[in-house]
Amino acid sequence: MTEEEKGPVYAPELAGGEWLQGDPLSIRDSGQPVLIDFWDYTCMNCLRTSPYVREWHRRYSEHGLRIIGVHTPEFTFARNSDHVKRAISELAIDYPVVLDSELKIWSAYANRYWPAKYFINVEGKIQARHYGEGSYVESEQLIQALLSEQEGFSATMPEVMSPIRDEDAAGAVCYRVTPELYCGLTRGNIGNIANIAPDQPSTYTDPGKHVEGMLYFEGDWILQTESAARPYGARKTSRMHLDYMAADLNLVLHPPLTGETAELRVFLDGKPIEDTAGTDVTSGKLSVDVPRMYNLVADTDVNRHTIVLETDDDGLAAFAFTFTSCVAPALEAS
Numbered sequence: 001m002t003e004e005e006k007g008p009v010y011a012p013e014l015a016g017g018e019w020l021q022g023d024p025l026s027i028r029d030s031g032q033p034v035l036i037d038f039w040d041y042t043c044m045n046c047l048r049t050s051p052y053v054r055e056w057h058r059r060y061s062e063h064g065l066r067i068i069g070v071h072t073p074e075f076t077f078a079r080n081s082d083h084v085k086r087a088i089s090e091l092a093i094d095y096p097v098v099l100d101s102e103l104k105i106w107s108a109y110a111n112r113y114w115p116a117k118y119f120i121n122v123e124g125k126i127q128a129r130h131y132g133e134g135s136y137v138e139s140e141q142l143i144q145a146l147l148s149e150q151e152g153f154s155a156t157m158p159e160v161m162s163p164i165r166d167e168d169a170a171g172a173v174c175y176r177v178t179p180e181l182y183c184g185l186t187r188g189n190i191g192n193i194a195n196i197a198p199d200q201p202s203t204y205t206d207p208g209k210h211v212e213g214m215l216y217f218e219g220d221w222i223l224q225t226e227s228a229a230r231p232y233g234a235r236k237t238s239r240m241h242l243d244y245m246a247a248d249l250n251l252v253l254h255p256p257l258t259g260e261t262a263e264l265r266v267f268l269d270g271k272p273i274e275d276t277a278g279t280d281v282t283s284g285k286l287s288v289d290v291p292r293m294y295n296l297v298a299d300t301d302v303n304r305h306t307i308v309l310e311t312d313d314d315g316l317a318a319f320a321f322t323f324t325s326c327v328a329p330a331l332e333a334s
Contacts, residue, residue, distance in 0.1 A: 020084060
């Protein structure tokens with residue numbers, strides 16, 4: 001938690017967005033605490049914090065807490081309200097959500113991170129901020145403290161919730177893993193050093209020698225600002241090669257704009273993925289039917305691996321790889 005050095009400042013009102021769920025809410029003059037959650041449905045860290053936010057809403061809305069999700073899209077396709085509404089439904093979010101496609105609310109808060117939580121007191125002032133995952137106990141304790149500031153408040157608060165995942169518990173180990181890796185030209189860490197042709201279909205050659213954390217293309221691809229996609233009319237199989245270190249590996253994917261479901265084949269360390277296959281992978285294959293984050297690898301420990309992804313389906317686009325770094329606490333010997 002980061003306190004304002006010169007005391008809390010008033011939270012900006014949530015102006016300029018499209019309310020997808022719930023009625024527009026005012027921050028000030030309500031006499032109730034507010035939790036603003038900046039998120040994106042393609043963001044791994046946002047999805048991992050979401051169960052806690054939903055449970056806080058269930059526990060404390062009746063005691064006066066108001067939670068507002070501000071969906072600020074990282075990628076252009078996430079500005080589509082239908083995509084966000086689908087994610088809201090799938091995640092079972094039942095508090096108000098505003099779509100901040102033009103980043104007006106994001107800018108008003110001078111925010112820079114996904115996820116970012118702003119804890120606002122009964123006076124409408126920002127009491128604290130928290131960026132990223134973790135600090136769930138401290139966050140819930142702060143919520144309880146802010147609720148107690150309401151005039152006439154006398155409710156008994158529940159015990160702070162237990163960790164949802166083993167790796168959220170005390171004693172979990174977090175490693176320095178491969179950082180988030182983008183597939184597009186603007187922020188991508190692309191290892192092919194020759195013949196990069198922006199915004200036009202090209203055939204790429206895998207150099208064979210790979211640097212960890214760099215993405216190598218093979219076959220037919222079109223490299224664009226945000227993504228790498230298999231071009232329409234491609235003749236050669238499109239492959240991506242990546243050496244990485246992490247536990248889980250996820251990839252934001254978009255199906256072909258023509259509406260078909262695309263298939264992505266997943267190979268880990270030279271063979272079709274099996275025991276550590278992610279929740280979205282079946283028999284070494286991944287079906288991409290909607291634009292979202294897909295879980296490709298689900299490991300119980302942080303390890304180094306080589307992953308190869310290949311497709312023959314025109315129009316399939318890849319946006320960003322994300323990696324998990326924390327693993328469950330080791331069991332003590334009895």
